[in-house]
Amino acid sequence: MTNVAILIVASIGPGLLWLWYFYKQDRFEPEPLRMILKVFFMGILLVVPAGVLEQIWRPQIVNAIQNANWLNFLMLAFLVVALIEEGLKSSFLIWMMSKNHELDEPVDGIIYGITLGLGFASLENFLWASVYGYGVAAMRAVVTTLAHATFTGWMGNYVARYKLSAISDQGLLWKGFLLACMIHGSYDFLLFLRSSFASLLAFGLIVTLLFRLYRTMQRLSAESPFRQ
Numbered sequence: 001m002t003n004v005a006i007l008i009v010a011s012i013g014p015g016l017l018w019l020w021y022f023y024k025q026d027r028f029e030p031e032p033l034r035m036i037l038k039v040f041f042m043g044i045l046l047v048v049p050a051g052v053l054e055q056i057w058r059p060q061i062v063n064a065i066q067n068a069n070w071l072n073f074l075m076l077a078f079l080v081v082a083l084i085e086e087g088l089k090s091s092f093l094i095w096m097m098s099k100n101h102e103l104d105e106p107v108d109g110i111i112y113g114i115t116l117g118l119g120f121a122s123l124e125n126f127l128w129a130s131v132y133g134y135g136v137a138a139m140r141a142v143v144t145t146l147a148h149a150t151f152t153g154w155m156g157n158y159v160a161r162y163k164l165s166a167i168s169d170q171g172l173l174w175k176g177f178l179l180a181c182m183i184h185g186s187y188d189f190l191l192f193l194r195s196s197f198a199s200l201l202a203f204g205l206i207v208t209l210l211f212r213l214y215r216t217m218q219r220l221s222a223e224s225p226f227r228q
Helices: 002-023 033-055 058-066 070-099 106-132 134-164 171-192 196-222
Strands: none
Touching: 002 033, 002 106, 002 134, 033 058, 033 070, 033 106, 058 070, 070 106, 070 134, 070 171, 106 134, 106 196, 134 171, 134 196, 171 196
């Protein structure tokens, strides 16, 4: 029982810490904390349908990994894993933001996207750590958790732009979704290659895009209509 509790804290705790940090970036009109926690919990729940759908292609994924078939995994990374996970997260974001009257400034979309991604990553971390141990939990707490925050954070940015724009341009939704899938698929594929250089590229990709997302948050926050 104690080990399970430690595993939960090690897996989900980092996601909550990152959530607190990013939530604080919305300085002038922060979203209700209860709504943020609901979105985080929804991110956790979305792991279940994602896992069920990915089980359909599990034999192909395992085969590609075991045989180092990079071409097959390239297709699976983009057309299965990224498409399923970002499809579920993006669908929820679009639905949730269309009904959420609290979303009243562009930075809110990024906050909700990051929150959803952190929730999703937290349960993934727990499932991986329960099989492979605390070392995996520690590694994923930093890299994979922020990777999911990046994927969905960018999608949230485009969903907010779509909702708050005077012209409802659905191209923004497609752009955000395709960007999230491209980042996710590229990240997974680079890790699959299992080389130090490819892993460094994967890490660099996430750091670069997360930094750009952070800078976007700072700019949008500075332009907030609620700034005194």
